[in-house]
Amino acid sequence: MADTAIYGLMAEFQDPSALVEATRRAVDAGYRKLDAYTPFPIEELAEALRFRDRRLPLLVLAGGIVGGLSGFGLQYWINVINYPLIAGGKPYFAWPNFIPVTFEMTILFAALAAVFGMIGLNGLPLLYHPVFNAPGFALASRDRFFLVIEASDPKFDRHATGEMLRGLTAHEVVEVAN
Amino acid sequence: MSGSVESSGTARLQRGQTRAAIVGAVGLVALVAGAFGSPEQFFRSYLPAYVFVFGIALGSLAALMLQHMTGGAWGMMIRRILEAGARTLPLVALLFVPLAFGLPHLYAWADPVKVAGDAVLQAKAPYLNVGFFLARAVLYFVLWSVFAYFLSRWSAEQDALAGTGPDDRRFRMLSGPGLLLYGLTLTFASVDWVMSLDPHWFSTIFGMLFIGAQGMSVFAFAIAVLALCSQDAPFAGRVKPAHFHDLGKLLFAFVILWAYLAFSQFLIIWSGNLPEEIPWYLERASGGWQWMAAVIAIGHFALPFLLLLSKDLKRNRKALMAVAIGILVMRYVDAFWLVAPSFEPAHLAVHWMDLAAVAGLGGLWLAVFFRLFQSRPQLPVNDPYYEDALAHGGHH
Incomplete structure (x- = not known):
């Protein structure tokens, strides 16, 4: 069930390959409304997210x-x-x-x-985006890698999705307020 | 050497070698037979075919040195293709020998009668004379073969190691000066062998044009060979669309570079419109040669440019291979258009011996290439950066 109380769940990773692997598994598990945030471009990530925008x-x-x-x-x-x-x-x-x-x-x-x-x-300039509500997200422009599964995903479940993310070698999983 | 990657002469490569040898033998027999009828036509047919084959061989050495310097992941998959190409340079030197016997048929400056009646040729004689011309050719081939020999030998030493080798600085120490010498020697060789067909004409960008053209030749050739054997051991499962994507991008870059240089030369000479420069283009833009120029503009630049814009095409092995083979065909057409109008300025003329020469030289060279390629492991598994390059293709 989609959950509208929060924006989504954010998992933090220490290195790019862990993020790419986690993204692949989340997509394989059926999640579609998800996005990744990294300090530098990672080539495999677009493919892992099945990003097909031409x-x-x-x-x-x-x-x-x-x-x-x-x-x-x-x-x-x-x-x-x-x-x-x-x-x-x-x-x-x-x-x-x-x-x-x-x-x-x-x-x-x-x-x-x-x-x-x-x-x-990209919808820029954008004055407000919920991901910045997550503590520590500023590190996305330094040395941390984030995967966010949005609450609007039909498969999203606060508890089950959180469990899955924790199982993906995530350093930390936090809820992102809307 | 790792157990899983053997020096496996796959059936496909063996078949390629046999077929190339047959085509080469038929072409050479026809060419030699034709030479008895018309020695002059033999040399005129031989030169463009030679320039074409030479471009792939020397381009292989240049791309090999470039890869050693930059360490790009793109090069790991094709390094042994480039090495085998560079190792054909002694054969290419041998194939130069027939030209030495036909210089007066090809070059006005080698004909004493023509020189006697031409003040410009007399002024250029200290450089453009038979003895110095041959001495320079020997020097080029010695230099190129030495670089190819050491890069290939050290690579063989790396193969003989028990496991992943250490970072070997020797490759870079040789490749840096090697690239510099490549630029210089190819500039002189292109002036000697092709530009001096029209000894009154000159263009300072000519050597660069050859560098761009050889870049196209070698990347098109390497893509074609890699695509040919990507389904066989040791490439199967290791070569990914990402590798073809990278090679396709490099080919695309050389297509643009070549077009940029070719157009620069044309624009400057066309704008200046000077009597000692413009005849070269006037010959190549009349009497039917203009149609060949149009075919080159489209087939050598516009069409590959538009096709290679597509990311999907670059990642598609078969489609990219088709484009690469098309470019190789156009490379010969371009070599022909550079050389042949100097002999037949009045009208477009293609002789059957032109085709015999390209089949003969191309087939022979390709057969030797396949043989050399099969004689070594086809992937540099002991290179310290091999694993990185492999991982580059992603996990799928």
Whole structure:
């Protein structure tokens, strides 16, 4: 049964491999509404969480395409339509000259899409998040690794879930207030 | 050596070796037969095929040294593939010998009649002359073979240990200077063997272009071989999608690097439009050669670039292998486009001996590669970082 009185249960781990292993087991046990918090990126974690969100890569691709097309289009419009000027004895539509700017614009827009897409899809800026209610959570940006199973998970049970987390070599398991 | 990883000449590799040897033998016989009809065509067909095969062999040495320096987990799975590739360098040196007999057929500067009527060639004669050209080639091959020999020998010593070996600094002590020398020698070799086909022309980025191209060749080749034997011992169960993902990313990086360098050269020469530089591109952009240039722009860059953007494709063994083989084919097309228009500037011409040469040299080289690859354990199990690299693939 979902439990709405608290946000969820938080387990603290001392090292990344323990966290990844615990995440795998929690997912295997059927939990779906869970998230992990670490001081640095851990490649295996996304896979362990079965994180399948493809929106950001698509957003970056779209950013790159828009950037490339607008970079090329801008130069085409200026050099061929708006202000045709012969430079260096080249034709108006001197496409090799357009490539460096097109390339730069592709990178720029893809990078901007990556940064702002990541911020946006993460729901940032976010002024309040319950996980910060847990004592010691600040260590997530230093040397501790946290797994949170949210109370909104259909399989969540304050007692049984807590027992399971304690069985996963967790250093400590605490309840997170809403 | 650990008990579970034996030097197992698997049936698949043995079959590959036999088939490559047959293709190589047929190609070489056809090529030699054709040489009696037209010695000139023999050399003109031989050179692009040689440049292609040479790129994989020397690229293997460069990637091997790069892996020793960076210690990337990506390299542990392909180290023995790279070592076997580098160990073919003495064969590649041997295959250079026929070229030495055909220099006047290939290079204007090697033909006294042409030199006599050309002031530029006379001015360049202190560098571009037959004796110095051959001496330089000998020097390159001696240097490359020495580096390949020691890296391979120390690796064999590591295999002979009872268990995991100590951190061996010798590999890095040799690989650092080796990479520096690789950049220098390949720059000179590319100028000697390919750029001097058009002795009036010059491009300072040419050596870099070869480095990028060899990076593409070697990673495409290593991916193809790893994918071929990933289902057999000792790779089965050890090679993970994460390893293919890493190698796919490196291949992707070299595709972009090559395109960047190739376009830089083109943009600068096209913008300058100087009479001593632009003819090289004019020859390669007319008479049918422009279609081959378009095929290279698409098949050597645009298509692999778009395909390799996909994470799923890079983690898919078969799909990545198909892209890698496509890139290897394009590597030959690119070598052909660099070399052949110097002989036939007026119109696109592909001779049957071109195909015989690439089948002959490629088949022979591949057969020797497979033989060398099977002669040693195919994974460096005693390397101190081997376990780390294995764990890199995750637990599933």
